[in-house]
Amino acid sequence: MIGFRTPRQAAVLAEQASGDVVVVQRGSASLTLRRLAQDPTSIVAAGFIIALVMFAIFAPIVAQLTGHLPNQQFRTLGLSPAGIPVAPSADFVFGTDHLGRDVMVRLAYGARVSLLVGVLASLLAAAIGIIIGTIAGYFGGRTDTILSRIMDLAMSVPFLLCAISLVSVLGPSLQLSTGVIVFFTWTPIGRVIRGQVLALRQREFVEAARSLGSSHASIMLRDILPNLMVPIIIYTTLMIPAAIVFEATLSFLGMGIVPPDASWGGMLSEAAGNSIYLAAPWLVLIPGVALLLTTLAFNLLGDGLRDALDPQAARKA
Amino acid sequence: MAVLEVKNLNVRIPTEDGVIHAVRDVSFTVEAGGFFGIVGESGSGKSVLVQAIMGLVPNATITGEALFNGRDLLAIKPDELRKIRGASVSMIFQDPLSSLHPQFTIGWQITEQIRTHEKMSKAEADARTVELLRKVGIPNPEERFSAYPHQFSGGMRQRVMIAMALSLNPALIIADEPTTALDSTVQAQILELLREMRNEFDATVVMITHDLGVLGKVADTMMVMYAGNRLEIGPASELFAQPAHPYTAGLLRSSPSNYAPGSTLIPIAGRPPSLLGTQTGCIFADRCPDVMAQCATAPPLRHYANGLKSSCWLTTAPTEPTPGPAPTHNTVPISIITANTAEIATPIVLTRDLRLSFRDRRKRTNVDVLNGIDLALYRGETLGLVGESGCGKSTLARAMAGLIPATSGDVIVAGHKLATIRKSDWRALRTEIQVVFQDPYGALNPRRRVGSIIGDPFRIHHISSGEKRKKSVQQLMELVGLNPEHYNRFPAQFSGGQRQRIGIARALALNPAVIICDEPVSALDVSIQAQVLNLMSSLQREFNLTYLFISHDLAVVRHICDRIAVMDQGRIVELADTEELYTNPQHEFTRSLLEASAPIARPLAGEWPRLLSTEQPKQELVS
Numbered sequence: 014m015i016g017f018r019t020p021r022q023a024a025v026l027a028e029q030a031s032g033d034v035v036v037v038q039r040g041s042a043s044l045t046l047r048r049l050a051q052d053p054t055s056i057v058a059a060g061f062i063i064a065l066v067m068f069a070i071f072a073p074i075v076a077q078l079t080g081h082l083p084n085q086q087f088r089t090l091g092l093s094p095a096g097i098p099v100a101p102s103a104d105f106v107f108g109t110d111h112l113g114r115d116v117m118v119r120l121a122y123g124a125r126v127s128l129l130v131g132v133l134a135s136l137l138a139a140a141i142g143i144i145i146g147t148i149a150g151y152f153g154g155r156t157d158t159i160l161s162r163i164m165d166l167a168m169s170v171p172f173l174l175c176a177i178s179l180v181s182v183l184g185p186s187l188q189l190s191t192g193v194i195v196f197f198t199w200t201p202i203g204r205v206i207r208g209q210v211l212a213l214r215q216r217e218f219v220e221a222a223r224s225l226g227s228s229h230a231s232i233m234l235r236d237i238l239p240n241l242m243v244p245i246i247i248y249t250t251l252m253i254p255a256a257i258v259f260e261a262t263l264s265f266l267g268m269g270i271v272p273p274d275a276s277w278g279g280m281l282s283e284a285a286g287n288s289i290y291l292a293a294p295w296l297v298l299i300p301g302v303a304l305l306l307t308t309l310a311f312n313l314l315g316d317g318l319r320d321a322l323d324p325q326a327a328r329k330a
Numbered sequence: 331m332a333v334l335e336v337k338n339l340n341v342r343i344p345t346e347d348g349v350i351h352a353v354r355d356v357s358f359t360v361e362a363g364g365f366f367g368i369v370g371e372s373g374s375g376k377s378v379l380v381q382a383i384m385g386l387v388p389n390a391t392i393t394g395e396a397l398f399n400g401r402d403l404l405a406i407k408p409d410e411l412r413k414i415r416g417a418s419v420s421m422i423f424q425d426p427l428s429s430l431h432p433q434f435t436i437g438w439q440i441t442e443q444i445r446t447h448e449k450m451s452k453a454e455a456d457a458r459t460v461e462l463l464r465k466v467g468i469p470n471p472e473e474r475f476s477a478y479p480h481q482f483s484g485g486m487r488q489r490v491m492i493a494m495a496l497s498l499n500p501a502l503i504i505a506d507e508p509t510t511a512l513d514s515t516v517q518a519q520i521l522e523l524l525r526e527m528r529n530e531f532d533a534t535v536v537m538i539t540h541d542l543g544v545l546g547k548v549a550d551t552m553m554v555m556y557a558g559n560r561l562e563i564g565p566a567s568e569l570f571a572q573p574a575h576p577y578t579a580g581l582l583r584s585s586p587s588n589y590a591p592g593s594t595l596i597p598i599a600g601r602p603p604s605l606l607g608t609q610t611g612c613i614f615a616d617r618c619p620d621v622m623a624q625c626a627t628a629p630p631l632r633h634y635a636n637g638l639k640s641s642c643w644l645t646t647a648p649t650e651p652t653p654g655p656a657p658t659h660n661t662v663p664i665s666i667i668t669a670n671t672a673e674i675a676t677p678i679v680l681t682r683d684l685r686l687s688f689r690d691r692r693k694r695t696n697v698d699v700l701n702g703i704d705l706a707l708y709r710g711e712t713l714g715l716v717g718e719s720g721c722g723k724s725t726l727a728r729a730m731a732g733l734i735p736a737t738s739g740d741v742i743v744a745g746h747k748l749a750t751i752r753k754s755d756w757r758a759l760r761t762e763i764q765v766v767f768q769d770p771y772g773a774l775n776p777r778r779r780v781g782s783i784i785g786d787p788f789r790i791h792h793i794s795s796g797e798k799r800k801k802s803v804q805q806l807m808e809l810v811g812l813n814p815e816h817y818n819r820f821p822a823q824f825s826g827g828q829r830q831r832i833g834i835a836r837a838l839a840l841n842p843a844v845i846i847c848d849e850p851v852s853a854l855d856v857s858i859q860a861q862v863l864n865l866m867s868s869l870q871r872e873f874n875l876t877y878l879f880i881s882h883d884l885a886v887v888r889h890i891c892d893r894i895a896v897m898d899q900g901r902i903v904e905l906a907d908t909e910e911l912y913t914n915p916q917h918e919f920t921r922s923l924l925e926a927s928a929p930i931a932r933p934l935a936g937e938w939p940r941l942l943s944t945e946q947p948k949q950e951l952v953s
Contacts, residue, residue: 225836225840
């Protein structure tokens with residue numbers, strides 16, 4: 014290192030002196046939170062999601078409080094003498110299903126599956142999409158062509174056909190449905206990231222990093238990735254509801270969670286079987302509404318986050 | 331008769347950080363047939379002012395009056411205002427490409443505008459459009475009538491915009507930075523056109539700009555704005571000869587075009603204040619060289635005999651600070667460098683017949699950007715590289731820095747041929763050659779803290795880490811005049827001038843021999859430009875740096891460079907010592923560049939004018 018001296022110029026010092034900004038400079042995180050807090054829709058959505066997560070985490074406690082296990086059948090209490098499920102009451106808050114099981118307890122255990130698969134699959138898919146998208150966008154040229162064609166390929170595989178054939182070969186399981194969801198959801202975020210990287214690559218700070226001798230990995234990790242946090246957060250949030258619906262679809266078709274374990278898609282499927290929902294409509298309504306509200310909450314939160322994180326897109330008050 | 335009369339205009343814009351008081355109590359009168367100039371640095375409220383009058387600032391609280399031919403524009407309905415905006419007032423904006431619709435021909439756009447406001451047949455409107463295009467100097471107007479905006483160059487597009495503005499014979503033309511995005515030679519043509527058009531159409535023009543020099547060439551009345559305040563107003567010639575306000579005087583001084591060979595620039599210290607706080611006293615007091623005790627209270631308005639009105643306590647001429655000692659940048663005498671004696675001084679960067687072409691994918695042709703550049707850069711000198719946009723000067727800089735490979739020819743940096751260099755050598759070479767980029771907003775990663783941006787070179791080259799790195803970074807920050815305590819801030823928390831200092835600090839970190847500066851000050855305000863230029867000069871003296879200084883602004887280059895290379899269409903057309911080039915330009919292109927950037931002749935200051943009267947400020951309630 015060279016020994017630095019300080020040529021103190023009057024002008025320079027004066028700039029420093031007046032350089033302290035009077036305005037409170039808020040960090041981006043606190044700004045985002047402030048903007049989010051001004052949006053009642055986002056707050057309700059976030060509140061719902063937090064409540065749902067608590068409901069899922071404390072599913073065993075729900076089971077303990079009611080005294081009903083998720084797979085326990087109450088053939089005398091939970092079924093009418095004719096074998097029809099009982100409607101919501103003090104004993105069974107959300108009623109029982111066709112085997113006399115407590116729908117509320119099953120809903121709580123089903124929420125665990127939905128959230129686990131939804132969040133896990135989205136994070137995995139986002140990670141793959143980010144890695145492939147960044148590499149494709151950063152290197153461009155032949156790398157980009159190959160990776161983009163792979164994305165096109167992944168997008169053009171028929172989802173149900175592929176899922177059904179995989180299940181019939183490997184048998185249904187949680188891991189398999191997660192894998193299928195990841196495979197079918199990583200491409201959109203990959204494309205978005207690729208496009209953003211393509212634009213960021215042209216920015217002068219990337220060139221500045223190159224001129225300092227940064228390696229490619231360092232430029233991608235330290236210079237490009239931090240600038241992608243906004244689309245990454247938004248897209249990942251918006252991918253979660255899609256993955257939850259995905260998982261429910263698979264379970265509904267019998268390709269997800271294996272009965273008797275509870276999952277929302279499976280509950281809907283059981284309600285549809287034997288047309289039991291005609292006698293007990295809550296069997297469709299309760300998991301259906303739960304699914305609807307969850308998806309809606311995640312989508313609204315994603316929209317709210319987009320407005321809060323991206324001030325240019327946000328409408329001015 | 332006054333076309334536009336603005337009285338006590340206040341504009342407040344609510345933002346997330348609080349209410350910005352963008353325009354404070356500004357009054358002015360634009361006489362019919364006049365050329366009224368509004369000058370101010372970025373953030374002075376000059377654009378907001380006219381946009382507020384035209385009803386183009388939504389959400390703003392606007393008080394005061396703006397009488398256009400006797401009607402208060404601030405009081406009438408939005409519908410009527412829109413009619414006035416189209417038919418009686420035209421606006422010309424900075425970027426003609428984004429103001430023209432890309433999917434329609436320019437002829438269609440002008441005819442359409444005529445026909446929405448006036449009843450006339452299509453043929454008549456077409457004929458009038460062609461006539462207008464001819465008047466604004468578009469060659470072959472009949473043919474160009476059906477061309478699209480992207481088929482015109484920047485200057486031609488601005489001509490089209492002017493034709494469009496004139497199409498309805500407006501009573502008032504408002505031009506917001508109409509020449510800022512243009513090259514200096516084109517800029518001069520557009521200014522000339524504006525002046526001609528004013529005479530021919532008898533229009534009244536209000537022009538907004540940050541460039542005093544531009545206004546000095548055309549305006550007859552001028553208003554100087556600073557942080558939302560009107561500081562001075564009066565006849566342009568008097569304002570140039572003998573500004574009454576210290577800020578105007580400072581602006582004139584810090585402009586590099588007022589350069590005397592061998593002196594440093596005198597910048598205005600400090601930077602503009604935030605518009606968020608409430609204002610007490612004179613807004614310029616913090617940066618004013620003539621600051622007095624009274625300045626803490628609101629300044630009075632002084633009327634002078636020469637027509638100037640200045641909001642200042644000062645009753646004498648603003649003091650002229652004496653220029654600092656002349657910089658002696660050369661360690662190698664210029665005579666040695668230019669005597670073409672390569673054995674005496676070996677160049678640190680050398681290009682030999684450097685050629686570079688890009689492939690145009692759509693047209694499937696190669697576009698030549700550099701057509702054989704031979705350039706030598708010697709240790710300790712500052713070589714200026716001047717040319718208009720698109721001449722390849724930035725490409726040359728990147729090729730010399732090794733950031734883009736040349737198509738053919740050699741770049742030799744400190745004895746290494748860049749084309750055949752090994753990867754590890756290339757990294758090592760980074761300690762020899764560094765780049766300072768044009769855009770202080772784009773060259774710093776917005777998501778990283780200043781400490782880690784400046785510390786990057788130490789991290790990448792594994793020089794130091796942890797506390798040691800932090801200490802080096804803080805030394806660098808102090809060196810370039812930044813507060814080392816701001817180590818943890820993000821780039822967005824700094825002003826433009828400070829950000830350019832961050833860029834310079836980063837470039838200095840590896841202690842390079844050569845720094846390539848790609849338009850380092852063109853994005854900065856005049857008063858800040860001078861600060862950065864002075865910093866660069868002092869660093870050069872201290873560390874014996876070699877600069878390649880790229881600019882489109884001949885005045886800036888003249889101030890800082892020993893030799894100047896003039897570039898046109900990928901070739902160097904002239905290379906000479908700075909003063910030699912200025913006094914005796916050889917090439918036609920150099921001459922036209924010099925002509926276009928010639929500083930306005932400041933009339934000699936006469937005797938200090940008599941003070942006619944003093945208006946005490948109204949005790950206004952500050953909300």
